Amino acid sequence: MSGVISNKLLSDAVSLFRKALAETKVSDDRDKIWSDKRPATSLVVDDLIFTTGSVPYLKPGELHNTPAGDKIFYPSSYTYHEGAYGGPLIILVDDGTASAAEYFASILADNGAARTLGTPTLGAGSGYTNGGIKAVLKSSGGIVKMPDCVRLRADGSNEVNGFAPDRLIPWREHDSPYQRATRAFNGISELMRDAAAR
Numbered sequence: 001m002s003g004v005i006s007n008k009l010l011s012d013a014v015s016l017f018r019k020a021l022a023e024t025k026v027s028d029d030r031d032k033i034w035s036d037k038r039p040a041t042s043l044v045v046d047d048l049i050f051t052t053g054s055v056p057y058l059k060p061g062e063l064h065n066t067p068a069g070d071k072i073f074y075p076s077s078y079t080y081h082e083g084a085y086g087g088p089l090i091i092l093v094d095d096g097t098a099s100a101a102e103y104f105a106s107i108l109a110d111n112g113a114a115r116t117l118g119t120p121t122l123g124a125g126s127g128y129t130n131g132g133i134k135a136v137l138k139s140s141g142g143i144v145k146m147p148d149c150v151r152l153r154a155d156g157s158n159e160v161n162g163f164a165p166d167r168l169i170p171w172r173e174h175d176s177p178y179q180r181a182t183r184a185f186n187g188i189s190e191l192m193r194d195a196a197a198r
Helices: 007-024 099-110 177-197
Strands: 090-093 115-118 133-136 143-146
Touching (some): 115 177
């Protein structure tokens, strides 16, 4: 099926995008997001639109250079192959892991593609996708830019709270680089032993 979009794949994608579009028009109380409650509708939809498009996975090259292929499966925009590395993936995180780095680590962790190691992340799981939401304060006339997106993890938690890694490393504020590296090495060794025991 390389280079060809099947009628079924195309019609499924159209249905999914129409359903997602309809979902955005349903009113919901978005204040829930800021109090760690999940909205029932609008922008937060389980198993609807994936970060990859309308399907979570397709084989490399399956829709490459096809009309609308990158809309159905975003990675189709690129020429890539799988299997460059097949071993375990461990990501070190700490309180300096924020924004895109935090998002990257949480996506891999949520999808079982990597284990995380270190200390809890900073918690910058909301951002400014279009420059933020501009609000003018009535009394002072001051302008405040507020985040215009939120990132919810697979378990429904808000990434703005940060996340604890799979294995905590007891790093201390005044550890030398050698001490930090030693503690990280010991933590990685423990994760590898755990994985081998499964």
